[in-house]
Structures are given as structure tokens and as C-alpha cells.
Amino acid sequence: MNAEPVGSASTGASGDPAGDVVRWAVFSCxxxxxxxxVYGSSFAGxxxxxxxxxxxxxxxxxxxxxxxxxxxxxxxLRSVVAQSRRVRPAPAGHRGGRHGGARTPQE
Incomplete structure (x- = not known):
């Protein structure tokens, strides 16, 4: 069984896709x-x-x-915002739910 992580150097894929694109572009240059x-164009061209x-x-x-x-x-930035928006438990007196019949709607 192979214990190497996916995307390791032995599989040929690096963790830098932009770097791969740049390397191929340099090769093309x-x-x-x-x-x-070789196919007859001028050296200057x-x-x-x-x-x-x-x-x-x-x-x-x-x-x-x-x-x-x-x-x-x-x-x-999204990580910081998500961490700041985490729901914290409310104090015991402010948990919501039904209150004991003191205020009922009038029909």
C-alpha cells in the first residue's frame, strides 16, 4: 500500500499549479x-x-x-469573519423558548 499523500512529487503533480503553468511556458519559450x-524560419524571427x-x-x-x-x-478574511460569527451560547436567562403564559395574544 502506498502511504504517500496525493499530489506528492512521485506522482508528478506539485502543489503549485501556477508554477506548473509558468514552467511549461518557459519550456515553450x-x-x-x-x-x-529547424523548419526554415530566420534566426531573427x-x-x-x-x-x-x-x-x-x-x-x-x-x-x-x-x-x-x-x-x-x-x-x-472569510476565515476571520466566520470565526467572529460563531454562535455562542446565550446566558441562562436569555435562551428564549416559550415563556410562562404571562403574555398571550389577544383574539
Whole structure:
């Protein structure tokens, strides 16, 4: 029986999905120019494509990290609000329920 947690390094999945996306994007930034040159594109065109892909990757990485920070802050805020809203038992004299017939509605 395998005792490793789901998402561990041996399964190939990391706990950082944004990091995985960025790693694949960097790999593509390196691979695309090579493929372009191999299939007959000019070296300058391949370098231009690499620069453009690198710029797009950098902006996407920035936006992903900013989004992750905002989501973490939102989760933390919701956690604090949820903890402050927890129902506390009322004192014995204020528990509600039916009161002994002192006030009944008039028909």
C-alpha cells in the first residue's frame, strides 16, 4: 500500500499549479524558436518570437501570482469573519423558548 499523500512529487503533480503553468511556458519559450529555426524560419524571427513569448510569460506569471495572493487574502478574511460569527451560547436567562403564559395574544 502506498502511504504517500496525493499530489506528492512521485506522482508528478506539485502543489503549485501556477508554477506548473509558468514552467511549461518557459519550456515553450525555449522550444518554439528551435522549432522555427529547424523548419526554415530566420534566426531573427525565431529570436523575436522568443522575446515575445518571454514577455507574455512574464506578464502571465505576474497576474497569476497577484491572483493567488488576492485569493489567499480573501480566504483569510472569510476565515476571520466566520470565526467572529460563531454562535455562542446565550446566558441562562436569555435562551428564549416559550415563556410562562404571562403574555398571550389577544383574539
Amino acid at each position: 525555449l522550444l518554439v524558436p528551435v522549432v522555427l529555426v 525565431a529570436v523575436g518570437s522568443a522575446v515575445g513569448l518571454t514577455a507574455v510569460t512574464a506578464v502571465c506569471r505576474l497576474l497569476l501570482r497577484r491572483s493567488e495572493r488576492a485569493a489567499a487574502e480573501e480566504r483569510a
